[in-house]
Amino acid sequence: MHPPSSVVAAPRHWVLPFAASLSEPCQHALPHLNAEGTLPHLRRLLGALQVSQRLLGDEYALSMPHERVLAAEMGWPGAVADSNPADADGLLPWAAWWAAQDGVSLDPAQCWGLLSPGHWLMGRDHLTLLDPATLGLSEDESRTLLEAVRPLFEEDGWTLQWGAAQRWYAAHPSLQDLPTASLDRVIGRNPDLWLTDHPQARMVRRLQSEVQMLLYQHPLNEAREAAGLATVNSFWLSGCGQPPANTALPAPVQWVNDLRAPLLADDMPLWLEAWQHVDATVLKDICTALDAREAVKLTLCGERHAVTLTLAAAPSLGARLGRALRQLTGRPDTARVTDLLETL
Template identity: 40%
Template sequence: MTQITLALPFALPPSELAPDLHRALELPALAALLSRTASERRETIDSGARALPYETWLSHTLGLTGAAPAAQGASLAEQSAPLAAAALAGFGAAPTDGHWFIVHPIHVQMARTHLTLADPRQLRLDEAEARALYESARPYFEELGKPLVYGDATTWFMRADDWQGLRTASPDCVTGMNLSDWMPEGEHAIAARKLQNEIQMLWYEHPVNEARQARGLPPVNSFWLWGGASGGQPSSAPAVVAGQPWLRAISPAPLRDATFDTLLAKGGSHPMAVLGQLIEPAIAGEWAAWLDHMRALEQQWFAPLLAALRDGRISRATLVLSHRHTSASYTTSKLAQHKFWRKPTLNKLST
């Protein structure tokens, strides 16, 4: 029978908000899935981890980081997210060799005492603007022997075979944080920072940014480097429903933005999906939108999943929930759903 895994990044709200958010939710299917379980596991992630729990889970699912952290005797905090090559393949340029990084054009803003990374999803960079910035920056990368490849407006790729030891952080880890704590580390960190400074100066008075600022939009004043990975094909890939372009690119094209029924029909004997609808509102702290997405997930995914468990179309289901510093997985089955003495509750959504 079919086993299904659903990853839900940021389904765990911050502990200080959880009670109020739970009171605003009526999700009976999710409550049953979380309360009547066959097994469960929860882990707290170190605050200095350079990949979020869902990114680490995805790397493992793609076969890019070997055994799962528990099997390795390592915590999720020690894992990386070598996702660049898999994302590049999703844009139609599967790398057979070399070491690649994801490159995002970004806006760096000044907080009261430090620099922060604004959420790249809020940049609203169109194709024409992105192409102009890309073409202006490409010679600087190539002069260093670091070819730059265009994916889409917000997702580029850089090959840097000699930078394999560079430790980088994902943009979702860094957004809103003090940038000085998250800059690349390692032997080539100075070279990476020098390249970043050159591009910052290049784009400072670029016509694209002058036009953007005239329209009240933030300038594209830097780039962010992360996800370093050597070429090679993932062993498997989950469906991705919503999420930033690099994340959706990892999903097989027929399963991008799949429905529950499509996933069951086309996802094989162990279909997997990343439901990314909660990432952006959680990072932005837009909890009304987060609640709306949770209600939609109940109707579109949790209720159909519970029904499929009860009628035997699915034998087991695992929900992988996470927040910035917490990861939790809950596995249930048709038999576990018969544990009527366990009252359905959303208490396990608390971090």
């Protein structure tokens, strides 16, 4: 008999989206993270870990960097770091992942998309898509609105399923290989700029117009407007594709989404507070895992790129002497917390 082979446990992997952005408010806020005593655990991790992988993209890609990282962890085709981002851009089936979180069973033979009911704010020069999570839409309101728009979709052969107040699911043959922009990519921006010119998107654009007209004077929206609440006047379609074989993140992977809402809202004081909270909780846990000699990975994601950090090799004698000298003389390391964040 042969002895059982040893199994090496996968390293614990923390994925942190919205660590930085190119927006002007964020660029003005980033230097605050360099203040002395700020983010001590992130400082320690940046000193102890080294970049082991870079996932490159740009701010105009349809898929967000963290979506590609998480999709790669689940083994979805086209999402791995060494692939061409354009191969799967906007084609990652996140509708199926969200349906699994909502406990909704989708027909695996059909192509599904995530319909996010939302408010398109009419400005003087352009539209802005508000974050659906800020609408405070109740389950009853959401179900009422879904039933109101259902005939528009079903007469064109669509299948609709309710999942949650902010999430509806739609199936149609036209969603096969239809690239769409992530909801996280479009929030706070002009949705018109993110509507692709793909031939299969024409029906979606028509339905968006029809839904806007239908909901304009809907009694539910009139009641919301009278109460000072934003109306639901359209939807965003994203995450299209057939349900993949795996819609569960591996057990060692932790998706940390604390920075999302404040960054998408350009609420920089709240975003800086969220960073402090993440440092005091999540990043502290990673430091504890390091102290216990556990294998760890930390992936920081911006709106263009993602960078994965793992345990660095033992520093050379010269590096150790240099660090000891800086500590004795009181001279700090020249690296700033934001040196890495600014590259995302």
